[in-house]
Amino acid sequence: MFAAVLAASALGVSAPTMAQAWPTEPPARMCGNTAVLDGPATPPAGAIVVPAGDNAGFDFNRPGATFWFAPGVHTLGDDLYGQIIARDGTTYVGAPGAVIDGRNLNLYAFTGSARDVTIRHLTVRNFGRGLDNNNEGVVNHDAGDGWLVEYNTIADNDGAGVFLGSANTVRYNCLKDNGQYGFSMFKMPVEGGPAITDIVLDHNEIAGNNTDDWEVRLPGCGCSGGGKFWDVQGARVTHNWVHDNKSVGLWADTNNIDFLFEGNYIEDNDDEGIWYEISYNATIRGNTLINNAWVKGLRNQGSPAPAIYLSESGGDARLASTVSGSAMIRIHDNYFENNFSGVSIYENSNRFCNSNGNTSKGYCTPLVTPTRIPEPHDYDYLDPINAGHPCYTRIAEEPYRTDCRWHARNIEVVGNAFHFDPAVVPCEGSDYCGVQALIATGADNLPWSPYTVAEIQDRVMFGANNRFADNAYFGPWQFAKRWGERIGFAAWQAAPYLQDAGSTSDHPGGPGPGPVGNLVDADTATLEASLGLWSAWYGAEVVRSDAQAHGGSYSLRVDIAGAYWGVEVANYPGYAASPGAKAVSLWVRGGVGTPVNPRLSLDWRGADGQVLDNSVVALPVQGSQWQLAEASVQAPAGTASVSVVLVGSGTAGTAFYLDDLAIEDVQP
Template identity: 60%
Template structure:
């Protein structure tokens, strides 16, 4: 065991009997009613705000403390009646102080004032109805330097809290609000992140998105317990994020340098934590339980994970002081009965100049200038009147690399993943899956990116890895377009994931790597590279399965011989040396009594070095294994397979499955 793996095991053992064995009491902020803990009498020099209608009260004085007396406070009957704050001022409530918008007032606290503190208040019924989307009730103008603490903000429409730069939100209960518990958004600026340096600590964020915005505006991506947008530097620690009617925590669009540590994220209808088109984060020592059940059942075409990494990853050119990493690191977390685990995904069409860039006016923060105007025509084809290189030179470096968001340098290690299918409302192919995949469409003729190329990058070239994890339960693993494979396949070449990991207590090494890809070897997801050559047809068929659900059915179309071959001449990459070749075969319908597999070795110049025949004889209706020890000659770079037979008549068939060409140890 490596030192890193041993350290991870020690951390997991300690944590299992410690901080995540049960929900820590201090995270139950709503039960604690901490907002009732304000001063019982006005602090020295404070302005007393009496109970009742405070319409017309002078709240905007700088350097002033306002003490709200016990009881209910209102702000009049105007839609825009609100508290316009003063710089460096404090707004603090006595025990039992309530600020009520009566479902009439839109905002509670607003203004451009800096360094405001709001504490010990219950704030409710602001937003004036479900039309308050993308608006904030507390700190409506996203002022800088605000501290918001010991608040009970509930049943407000829009976001209960907006966050600006250098803001702290802590020890508060944000519950049952119309859109978000809290949101961080400001109009983008030309040369930096719009919001910087946030602290979100020890809040309970529950039941938000009561107005169901994702149904009202399908695909808006505008809901959740807490949403970040264009933020640089955030610590999100020891929050209890649960039962939100959408995503739990969501960082969307050019967020940089985040730390998510010791949060308890449970039973949110959608993804527990979503990090989207963003950079450099550490996600560590969190608990994820029972997330994404509703979204997983509703959308069975893709994983519904506890953690969703979407076009996001690590980049050493960007800030990392808060996260402590220029990777995107997911380590030492505990997962239990989520719809699926961790999904690392990239949309091949998601780049600055694309119809799939849902953050339309934004480009990546690595290009100067980063603000790209979005002049699209109605069909989302070549842009009109665009001069920025992300439009005009996207095929050329550095723009080809820097004008898109990448899922790369994502490291998933030291985590404990538990999944009991009996406890989860499973539906579709991705329940209980880990995923490392890419999708999209090759439908933009001017785009330099292809789905196949992005899939290759995400799987093999992007520095993404799962390793040293503990799995308990019936897990599967998704690659490529999202097709699922077994534990052994996931750990074997060419994927080589989960080094040092265990599944249900077993740490057995994966089988000797197969030179053939998984589908050509097992046909579980496609016919792989098998193709008809002459006198035959080939089909991936359930009736031809030796192990798993599918095998290869070869049917003769005449009586003068037949042949099948691989379609990727000169075949699969391999090396010189001792090999073991094996396959399983049987007659499908009577008539083909024997066949020959030709194993052809090629050099780098695609010149044939030698052919080794492997006889497949005395076939019957029962499965038989045919194996041979072979030696790939010096200079071998690839191997091709041909299967030929002389017997059989039209309609005669042969079944093949589980084809392996592996190095001998």
Template identity: 50%
Template sequence: MTTRSRAIPLALGAAGVLALAGVVAAVAPDPGPPAVVPTVQGAPAAPPAPPAAVCGSPALTGPASPPPGAVVVPAGSNAGFDFSTPGATYWFAPGVHTLAPGEYSQIAPGAGATLLGGPGAVLDGNRDNRYAITGRATGVTIRHLTIRNFAAPRDEGVVNHDSGDGWTVEHNTLTRNRGAALMAGARNRIAGNCLADNGQYGLNAYQSGNRITGLVVEGNEFTGNNTEDWEAQLPGCGCTGAMKFWAVNGADVRNNWIHGNHGTAVWADTNNNDFLIEDNLIEDNDGTGIFYEISYNAVIRGNTLRDNAWRTGREFADERDPFPTGAIYLSEADGDARIPARTAKIEVTGNLLENNWGGVVAWANADRFCNSSASTTSDCTLIVGPENTSACSPPAIAREPLYTDCRWWTSDLEIHGNTFRFDPAAVDGGCPVEFCGRMALLSNYGSSPDWSPYQGDVIQRHIVFAAGNRWHDNTYTGPWRFTVPDMSTTVPVPRWTGAPYHQDAGSTFDGRPGR
């Protein structure tokens, strides 16, 4: 979780009550295998319709008869049914399936097993069972099941609870579960699913040691998640939204429709690396559309973000909190060639941002670094190593290499070839001009701990003038303003493009060159 102008702890709290909601409309075919990531420039190609209108569509319906050799799982109680045979295919007959009573009743499939739902096959936890499908078996496949009403605790998951590797989860409906509907492991493919109205997240991806690689999240619909409104239960918990990634080392998130979630849409938090976030339609989410935080090396391109962060932005405005709320939020996000990835920068290109509360916000907390009391994580950077946090202490941290290596800097950002449109009247309920329609490149004045080598305006000057952060060749429509270098200073276009900031070279503002 980030720290900004308000104190935001990482602590996460007790579970609440699940609000039930319905599932919505139609699906597109599976979009295919991962692509190589070239650098692109130019105008965005916004999708004319949702790329993954999955919920309620025929594509979720499984085969009407069991495949040859499949084990038939009858509807009704599946208590005591053996799912542990490696490589077996289990066909769930149409109807509602339940497990044995008790919170720890669950399915633990064997390695390489396939769980396949027939038309209308439902696995129901009756709000009694915590987990639906668990274990560390590799190569499990789950298709065409509706999985609902499981009661995982906060931060835990219902499907792939133990983050098994090599899993394929396709064309399922995961709905009305508590906690996260789905966890993920290395080489997981999550495609063509409806993840709707779950209590905390649709997806929560984490393994210790940055062991999740090759993760693909493609062609899914995420809608209505965080029904338990965890930010209200634990203000500032940073534990809400459509999907959250922790310590993932390689992920493609593309062609998803992420809408109407009660929190952030796509959130990569703490030592993630090598992300491609591409061609998603992200709209009407209460919080930020894309949040890349204390993480490395990402390409964010070809996405359409519209009408996001209205709730979050208004909450800040109501509190007269000047911290800018963006549709894309880059918080201590670094491009760094020392961490192997498909890119060595944070590139935001070819996106359309339309009538969000704000634009791109790039922020560095001067007091947030390894071993600082202001950090919301006990982990250290990937350069030093999360297990070596204590090395970042005085007097060594005041000298190289630790001075550089002990913090996430917000560096090597390139924001180019994007289209930014903003009409304040389009924001539901309106928005105060001093709070919305802002881009930002900023930091705070360093003040703690007392041994910090980053006190004063060191980080403010670095993020603005020395970190290689560039906006250029963008297209702006509407009354955009720019917050730089701190929360107290918002400037018009001529100051942003002129001395001393010299940003947005080659960009146009309402059809005119910046000046």
């Protein structure tokens, strides 16, 4: 890794600054670390001694007491529900070698809704019987508030090793080899706010969890990993070593708000290192992410398997940002090395309240009341459609059209170092290995939905304040846009995408296949600074318009004045071009009336200006939605330039709009 930092310096990025921004080794080597985990060898003053052996009949019903577990193995009887029911203000502390062993007979170790409980210096192991603890916690089973869990080994349990409630701190623990999660949490949602608030996970080693392989047992359950956050506001996730988990490393799913991930060392997890899903306002800074998502990348080659995945998540100034410090999602000053892919920003057009595409059944966004959609009874999550909810009856109206869906918006990925070596990462033919992604997909299959896939793709790519900038790329990175088409670094930086301003790459052309750079100048392509080279030719007028725009704030308006019309890019003999495959794309939408047979015509010219061949792209100018026109074409041998015109017929008074024209070289 240090060699990679030196390589960053060669690109003009300050190696000392970058090296200080993230951990260069795991900050929390907890598992087996007796110097940290071992408790007091003698009982603390006033403590009640719990002898080793069967503690099933021991009186733990003493609020405010301190219990000292003597060295040796402690058991809680043979009953399925043999457990310690915690009391308010109680402390449970272990001597060196103190173990509470569920023997795979008891389900849970510490239960109850008590507040301000402390558990430290204990080994808690072997709770759960087979797969009985799915979505259950062993320590703090009922997500009590104010718990402090520190200096423990919580390992080899079914379900989650630890559950968290509000104002919980879990620090300096070994959370290892648990059947589902190292940690998790759940409380029933409340009206007007998150169920759990103000939690800290600091200096834990979170390793090898999901030993029961829940994603195979329940395909698509989204219920496994090093740890999972659910419906939390205010979380500090700092200086943890998250490694070798058999799923996602750290997963925040459903209406999480105001998170800080800082100083974590996240490596060798089967799936994503960090997954922030249908959630809001987070800062992810100063983390190291290495070798994540190799297993998932090979299993699902049709989409990126990133180190950091932002799924329908974004910033919103109406929600809290006390911990994150930003009403955005900011991913900055992190180090990425040989993950299957880098950062993916994604939105599913069908994921919104009351849609069957909402996998968090029964939940709506925190900006809509009620937060949780009424259902026949609390545990019936099978049918999220509720005919009386405004997200069903009024979703085409504002504010519901905006607030009834989760958005990938207000995201910045800046100042990071991305290293990718395809000789190290097992890509094995995947199209999405070594990819940054800014994409949206879905299906136009809900008759009552006011959203379309094209609209969401358009917004995520161009209109949602999502940006990559000032990053350093090492290796043959690709960049996935819109629905997942891959382009090279030069095209990613060029119009109309204009991403990664100020970034550097040691492979600026990209690895291919894919376009590698727009032949069209920025103003003509995007209209953002001027009319560019557009000029009326015959039977038409052109203006730079701020009335409609696909990307940015301006587009080209074409006003038709005659039965036949033409518009040209006035730079004869055209843009410099070379022979070979080209990708052509532009966005169009109707204005007034409908032109007849509108088309983009490209003349491929030789060095003497003579036309060698012509390519035509039909323009789907229909209705008020922006639509993409694209084609793969071939510039013939001898091509030196390409000239661009728009032509068609129609009726005087007809008008339409055009934006984001790209003509890109495609690598073989």
